[in-house]
Amino acid sequence: MRILETQKLTRAFGGVIAVNQVDFYAEKGLITGLIGPNGAGKTTLFNNITGLDQCTSGKVVFDGHDITKLPAYKISRLGIARTFQNIRLFKELSVVENVMIGRHYKSGDPNKGRFAEALKSYFKLESSEKTIYEDSIKWLSFLELEKAADEDAKNLPYGLQRELEIARALATEPKLLFLDEPAAGMNPQETDHLMMIIRKIRDLGITIVLIEHDMKLVMNICDSITVLSYGQKIAQGTPAEIKSDPIVIEAYLGKEDEDE
Amino acid sequence: MLSFFLLILIYTGIYSLMALGQNVITGYTGMLSLCQAGFFAIGSYVTAILCVKCGWGFFATIPVAALLSAMVGVLIGLPTLRLKGDYLAIATLGLGEIIRNVINNWDSLTNGPMGIQKIPKPSFFGIEINPYSKWGYLLMVAIFVLVFYLLLKRLADSRMGRALEAIREDEIAAGSMGINVTKYKVWAFAIGAACAGVAGSLQACFSLSVTPGTYTFMVSVIVLCMVVLGGMGNFKASIVGAFIIQLISYFPQLVGISNKFPAQFKQILFGLILIVMMIYRPQGIMGRSRRSFSKTGRSCPFKFLASKVRTVFKSSKEAGR
Amino acid sequence: MGSVSEFFQHFLNGLTLGGIYALIALGYTMVYGILKFINFAHGDILMVGAYIGLFIFDFLRGDKPLSAWWFVAFMIAMLCSMVFCGLLGMFIEKVAYKPLRKATRLAPLLSAIGVSFVLSNLAAWLFGTQSRKLEYPFDNTPIVIGSGSNAVSITPHQILILVASALMMLILKLFVDKSRMGKAMRATSLDQDTAKLMGIKSDHVISLTFAIGSALAACGGMLIALDFKVYATMGTMVGLKAFVAAVVGGIGNISGAMLGGLLLGLLETFGVALLGIPQGYKDAIAFGVLILILLFKPDGLLGKNEKEKV
Numbered sequence: 081m082r083i084l085e086t087q088k089l090t091r092a093f094g095g096v097i098a099v100n101q102v103d104f105y106a107e108k109g110l111i112t113g114l115i116g117p118n119g120a121g122k123t124t125l126f127n128n129i130t131g132l133d134q135c136t137s138g139k140v141v142f143d144g145h146d147i148t149k150l151p152a153y154k155i156s157r158l159g160i161a162r163t164f165q166n167i168r169l170f171k172e173l174s175v176v177e178n179v180m181i182g183r184h185y186k187s188g189d190p191n192k193g194r195f196a197e198a199l200k201s202y203f204k205l206e207s208s209e210k211t212i213y214e215d216s217i218k219w220l221s222f223l224e225l226e227k228a229a230d231e232d233a234k235n236l237p238y239g240l241q242r243e244l245e246i247a248r249a250l251a252t253e254p255k256l257l258f259l260d261e262p263a264a265g266m267n268p269q270e271t272d273h274l275m276m277i278i279r280k281i282r283d284l285g286i287t288i289v290l291i292e293h294d295m296k297l298v299m300n301i302c303d304s305i306t307v308l309s310y311g312q313k314i315a316q317g318t319p320a321e322i323k324s325d326p327i328v329i330e331a332y333l334g335k336e337d338e339d340e
Numbered sequence: 341m342l343s344f345f346l347l348i349l350i351y352t353g354i355y356s357l358m359a360l361g362q363n364v365i366t367g368y369t370g371m372l373s374l375c376q377a378g379f380f381a382i383g384s385y386v387t388a389i390l391c392v393k394c395g396w397g398f399f400a401t402i403p404v405a406a407l408l409s410a411m412v413g414v415l416i417g418l419p420t421l422r423l424k425g426d427y428l429a430i431a432t433l434g435l436g437e438i439i440r441n442v443i444n445n446w447d448s449l450t451n452g453p454m455g456i457q458k459i460p461k462p463s464f465f466g467i468e469i470n471p472y473s474k475w476g477y478l479l480m481v482a483i484f485v486l487v488f489y490l491l492l493k494r495l496a497d498s499r500m501g502r503a504l505e506a507i508r509e510d511e512i513a514a515g516s517m518g519i520n521v522t523k524y525k526v527w528a529f530a531i532g533a534a535c536a537g538v539a540g541s542l543q544a545c546f547s548l549s550v551t552p553g554t555y556t557f558m559v560s561v562i563v564l565c566m567v568v569l570g571g572m573g574n575f576k577a578s579i580v581g582a583f584i585i586q587l588i589s590y591f592p593q594l595v596g597i598s599n600k601f602p603a604q605f606k607q608i609l610f611g612l613i614l615i616v617m618m619i620y621r622p623q624g625i626m627g628r629s630r631r632s633f634s635k636t637g638r639s640c641p642f643k644f645l646a647s648k649v650r651t652v653f654k655s656s657k658e659a660g661r
Numbered sequence: 662m663g664s665v666s667e668f669f670q671h672f673l674n675g676l677t678l679g680g681i682y683a684l685i686a687l688g689y690t691m692v693y694g695i696l697k698f699i700n701f702a703h704g705d706i707l708m709v710g711a712y713i714g715l716f717i718f719d720f721l722r723g724d725k726p727l728s729a730w731w732f733v734a735f736m737i738a739m740l741c742s743m744v745f746c747g748l749l750g751m752f753i754e755k756v757a758y759k760p761l762r763k764a765t766r767l768a769p770l771l772s773a774i775g776v777s778f779v780l781s782n783l784a785a786w787l788f789g790t791q792s793r794k795l796e797y798p799f800d801n802t803p804i805v806i807g808s809g810s811n812a813v814s815i816t817p818h819q820i821l822i823l824v825a826s827a828l829m830m831l832i833l834k835l836f837v838d839k840s841r842m843g844k845a846m847r848a849t850s851l852d853q854d855t856a857k858l859m860g861i862k863s864d865h866v867i868s869l870t871f872a873i874g875s876a877l878a879a880c881g882g883m884l885i886a887l888d889f890k891v892y893a894t895m896g897t898m899v900g901l902k903a904f905v906a907a908v909v910g911g912i913g914n915i916s917g918a919m920l921g922g923l924l925l926g927l928l929e930t931f932g933v934a935l936l937g938i939p940q941g942y943k944d945a946i947a948f949g950v951l952i953l954i955l956l957f958k959p960d961g962l963l964g965k966n967e968k969e970k971v
Contacts, residue, residue: 161516180502181502181519184499184503185517185519208499209497420952420955431955602786610778611779614775614778618764619772
């Protein structure tokens, strides 16, 4: 079952077409990789889906909802969470507070307005904060970050900052998690740890879509891979299929040796 | 001398309220607003007009002052809050000037530049609070500051406070966490405006008259200075900042050397404080207030009270069974 | 509307007012283009420029009666004032803004507010709170063109404003578009780090930007000082409106600042003359325009859409 689907999604910046008529989809419960050379439009596609940027034309359907024109916060509430290519933590806040912000929507009655909920939490501060705190610690422990809970987010080492971003995203209890280059800047051990985490998240039943340049990671953990080049989808298939696809090799894999 | 010191404390209280509001807007949410003076003016004029022209009691005017300030804040905020921070600063600066402009020109309502005099002294259940005797007034102002401090502190400790801080740290990430950024910004703005409105009410009935000249841009900058000096994102610090700034402003008079200083001396000093603080200690004297989430539970001003109420409630429920 | 000539008269008045706004708006826009922050103290530099010009002009003309020498003296005064303010702008940048380049977004703004406060109050202290008059360096009797109901009048002062602002903008435009330093400026505003890698001394470029912006402000300050008086807070309102002009045109865009300035001047004049907005609320026009522009075209008329990269 496709939990997410884009239909002829196009995003043009003036004359430059960053994403061109892309039909991208993610199967429920699987890990989908999104790869392609730099500037292929991967992050733009992410931004269009998660509401940080509006597409020029096309449609995004998530879990039966048309989310094309929705603002980011509403999309998040429907169950899409994401991390960012250049880490965007709440730097001055502590690690646990970062995750607690992730709990903003889910802690409370989902049928009421968020603001009404926030007001209610004002009067029941003690109990509501305690639940939020405990839930957040749970997510931190899931990523083995609970020891750093009271640290300032900005003081975490780089690899842990990336993991904290994942914890924060998970705290929103998403159905679908977007990871934008989660392994960027990580050493091999950290990357291995990350792969373990990603599998663990998948085992929770959360669908994952990830952009990554680290081919070892992508080929190892992805169930399905979509390849973008110059804004267009050029291939889609299992890792084995992608590895042997001549178009992909020409557009992307063939260049890998020069790149790194 | 003592009476003069009391005066300083009363002004500290009035400005503290404004600084608390500014801290919600600037310290917590990270929006640079420069029109506390405008909301201050609205509060003052609401009280003055309702008291003098409609014969209302002072305390009845306070909610109106707070509400009207907040409403003007929201009206102006809605279009401008979507903007980048720098635009907001200018737009709010302009707003402050427009409010003063309107007050100056709307003769039938505000008496224009003449202002409104003879505001009746406030009375509380028949007890008249005489601004000239100062002690009583100081007590009243202190209660207001305390109540607002506790209310806001609790707000900051709640989920809403955390949402505001998330917006300050990173709007885009906050949105991706399911926070409706615009809505919270508007609320922060409204709360900040309401605080200034209440401060305006207190100011009006303390001086027993209002004139447009009181509500210049300078007031907004002084309030900002208090927040920056104390520490952004820390309510206690705002009150401390307000006290320090008031002490500096009246220090020459307090020790009787005011004739040795030019009138602009304090303003120049405030400007320098802003620059120097930004360069050497941007977090202010006290820095941001940090919440602790240790297992013993979090510090909370109402905690004791709340737990008491809860136990009483619980026991009565059990008794009912 | 009365007649074509009346319309033309308002147009002329609006154009002169707009010329001044444009001159000052350039300072905002140039600084914003490079450092991405609003120099709140810009309006106060304008005030300092007006004072310096006033002093030099009064000193030079002495007791001599009105003659051609007055005009020469005025020009010398303007030149000196521009140089002085240029240096002042560079100095302020070094002291109050440069240490904050890597700080949070709010820091330089707050620092700039501090600078503005210091400048205006220092002026009030040193030069007194009485406003002063800068004499016209020429006979300012309006020149009437045409006759009867078709007459349009223009004062020599207006001519001076139009000529001076057009000249300044032309020079600036040529400088930025054609010169080496101008190219460095544009490069720095596009991407400071890359410009640095290309061997551009961005510190120099920033200093120069402040110098040019402040010099233009001084020029604008002297031009308005002729019609309005010189006092410590004279720069606040004009500065604000010039900023609005910069935003209307698209902040960071030099041609935009010119266009925005002219447009705002015209809107204000016509707003009062034709729409019957009371004089007392004239200042509100600019902010109404600001809010409208920000709502419907937040990047200004000529601005580029700049979205934060995610």
